[in-house]
Amino acid sequence: MTAITSDFSSAPVLPKWVVPVLLLAFAYGVVPLIGSSYLFEAILLPFLALSLAGVGLNILTGYAGQVSLGSAAFMAAGAFAAYNFNLRIEGLPLIGSIFLAGIVAAAIGIAFGLPSLRLKGFYLAVSTLAAQFFVQWALTKFSWFSNNSASGVMDAPRLSISGFALDGAIGRYLFALTIVSVLTFLAHRLVSSQTGRNFIAIRDNETAARIIGIPVLKTKLLAFAISSFIIGVAGVIWAFAYLRTVEPDGFDLDRSFQILFIIIIGGLASIRGAFFGAALIVVFPLVLSRLGGFLLGDLFDSGVLDMSQRIVLGALIILFLILEPDGLVALWDRIRRRLLFAWQST
Amino acid sequence: MPLPSYTLGVMEASAYAPEVFAHGLPSSPPEQQPAANGEPIGSVAGVASALLSLQGISLSFGGVVALADIDLSVRSGEIRAIIGPNGAGKSSLINVISGVYRPDRGHVKLDGAVYAQVPTQRLAHLGVARTFQNLALFKGLSVLDNVASGLAYKVRSNFAGQVLGIGRSRGEQRDSLSRAEQILEFLDLTSVRDRLVGTLPYGLQKRVELARALVAQPRLLLLDEPMAGMTASEKSEMAAFVRAARDRFATTVVLIEHDVGVVMGLSDRIAVLDYGRKIADATPDEVRNDQRVIDAYLGVASDNEDGAGI
Numbered sequence A: 001m002t003a004i005t006s007d008f009s010s011a012p013v014l015p016k017w018v019v020p021v022l023l024l025a026f027a028y029g030v031v032p033l034i035g036s037s038y039l040f041e042a043i044l045l046p047f048l049a050l051s052l053a054g055v056g057l058n059i060l061t062g063y064a065g066q067v068s069l070g071s072a073a074f075m076a077a078g079a080f081a082a083y084n085f086n087l088r089i090e091g092l093p094l095i096g097s098i099f100l101a102g103i104v105a106a107a108i109g110i111a112f113g114l115p116s117l118r119l120k121g122f123y124l125a126v127s128t129l130a131a132q133f134f135v136q137w138a139l140t141k142f143s144w145f146s147n148n149s150a151s152g153v154m155d156a157p158r159l160s161i162s163g164f165a166l167d168g169a170i171g172r173y174l175f176a177l178t179i180v181s182v183l184t185f186l187a188h189r190l191v192s193s194q195t196g197r198n199f200i201a202i203r204d205n206e207t208a209a210r211i212i213g214i215p216v217l218k219t220k221l222l223a224f225a226i227s228s229f230i231i232g233v234a235g236v237i238w239a240f241a242y243l244r245t246v247e248p249d250g251f252d253l254d255r256s257f258q259i260l261f262i263i264i265i266g267g268l269a270s271i272r273g274a275f276f277g278a279a280l281i282v283v284f285p286l287v288l289s290r291l292g293g294f295l296l297g298d299l300f301d302s303g304v305l306d307m308s309q310r311i312v313l314g315a316l317i318i319l320f321l322i323l324e325p326d327g328l329v330a331l332w333d334r335i336r337r338r339l340l341f342a343w344q345s346t
Numbered sequence B: 001m002p003l004p005s006y007t008l009g010v011m012e013a014s015a016y017a018p019e020v021f022a023h024g025l026p027s028s029p030p031e032q033q034p035a036a037n038g039e040p041i042g043s044v045a046g047v048a049s050a051l052l053s054l055q056g057i058s059l060s061f062g063g064v065v066a067l068a069d070i071d072l073s074v075r076s077g078e079i080r081a082i083i084g085p086n087g088a089g090k091s092s093l094i095n096v097i098s099g100v101y102r103p104d105r106g107h108v109k110l111d112g113a114v115y116a117q118v119p120t121q122r123l124a125h126l127g128v129a130r131t132f133q134n135l136a137l138f139k140g141l142s143v144l145d146n147v148a149s150g151l152a153y154k155v156r157s158n159f160a161g162q163v164l165g166i167g168r169s170r171g172e173q174r175d176s177l178s179r180a181e182q183i184l185e186f187l188d189l190t191s192v193r194d195r196l197v198g199t200l201p202y203g204l205q206k207r208v209e210l211a212r213a214l215v216a217q218p219r220l221l222l223l224d225e226p227m228a229g230m231t232a233s234e235k236s237e238m239a240a241f242v243r244a245a246r247d248r249f250a251t252t253v254v255l256i257e258h259d260v261g262v263v264m265g266l267s268d269r270i271a272v273l274d275y276g277r278k279i280a281d282a283t284p285d286e287v288r289n290d291q292r293v294i295d296a297y298l299g300v301a302s303d304n305e306d307g308a309g310i
């Protein structure tokens, strides 16, 4: 690793692994001690699930350049598949159900990724809507998926790992954190591998990619599969760890857009960006409702909150697309460089 | 203008891209098959000197005739120029050779195998690499990664192996990076190896694209206006690189270029296209004195030196 040593000599740059390791140490060692159950239930659990979904979509859209509006469908597929594996296969450990759920989501992802072999951009986005509507329709139509439950809303199984119960707020947080960390690490490895570079090559110039011998069709379908696997597991975390119920309702088109906004605001083609974007999407409504309540008092009811949320979010997205197309990550890096520079020159 | 330093002594041609040399060619089936896309439709024995030949290639877009009954042969090891005014069909010809376009009529013979349409996806395996008239680099990748991507066709490890860093993936990765670095050094690009390619000046981007094509050590290199938009000194630098690449790797070069001065100095034989027809095909000296060429092209060469267009 000669590159790293030469970095050291020029500027006080930390090796790349330091920040993630410190963050993980904090998330495992400190947060469980100081966090309130509100922090876990309302902020960290949805944040983790949406971040992971963002990582998954970013592989497909940010890196491989294939726009998708079907993310929520893959989340739903993951959640329902994990529920059914857990219900119907005796003795399968929870982690096994989750893995198989990812595989199911990946298979559906490949099926709905087939149009990408012919379609691009806007047309592809529209065709991924088919996944969104089809999966939601199938889950409501066939009551087998929801174990014939009358309401269509099932309790998620209690989380445990080798008999060790994790169903308190902290336990569920640690469960989600572990899965998200592992998959994020693997995603990071993926995007810096040859396969990740093939994704970018296809995104940036498909003809040139084909000419130099990158297997374009195979690589696109692989991007769909991997992305859907990760989003499917994110769906399991959403249902099992955050909501603790499994139901089709929350996995609608709005959710698909939300995940797309997460990666646009956070930064396309950036693993960190998904976390930045998810943090903003989760924290922002909470801040807005506090702020609105503070400024407008009782006038600020849930209807007004919902509306103002959409308006401000819409404006934010437009602002980002115009002013900072590379997202919060780019903004953050710029600020950090400025600070470093200022600190060095004192 | 400094000539590139020949630092590639370590790279013996055979060690460098063994599979291209060993089995880069389709094992052409002897029976005549119907012209399925990308399948060789036959084979010819023992035309040793012609690495590439085109026979009766015609191509039109709607009413526009881009290529009309073109024959062209390219000998192993030569630098073969194609010139002609804007819209003459030069890029179309390269697109036919690289399989981007399927000709309406005619065949492409590539080292013994005959194709109705050259299989683009297998082009690299066949030992053919190309550059594009308009830059076709991967903007989101560094210079080094762009060049290394020219070896992507050889990668046999799968994504799981690469993610976990097991199996052959590590060796492949090390290999392609070191080969890419050697080409960067050969083309004097080492100082920009970690830059995002989109941040480089135009002339350097053109050179990176040449590096990406060269890294696979192709037997046939197709260059579509590699010097377009360059200053005079950049052009002669690029010309030196093209010649050096040919000498170093025994690569056969097909070159489209508008700057007649550069072309005359660089190429062994020149084909001249005009309105999709081949109006001359000879050595530089003969072409220079050909009246039809002068009428069609040379007389107006100074007007379109930079070759606007596709």
Ligand SMILES: Nc1ncnc2c1ncn2[C@@H]1O[C@H](COP(=O)(O)OP(=O)(O)OP(=O)(O)O)[C@@H](O)[C@H]1O
Residues within 6 Å of the ligand: B061, B064, B065, B066, B084, B085, B086, B087, B088, B089, B090, B091, B092, B093, B133, B307, B308, B309, B310
């Ligand atoms: N994909 C395409 N669709 C429609 N017409 C095309 C296409 N490609 C080429 N043509 C037409 O074919 C003719 C030859 O084009 P070509 O690009 O081969 O010319 P060229 O000799 O490379 O010109 P230039 O020097 O401007 O690059 C032109 O009339 C062009 O408009």
Ligand SMILES: [Mg+2]
Residues within 6 Å of the ligand: B090, B091, B092, B133, B309, B310
């Ligand atoms: Mg052209």
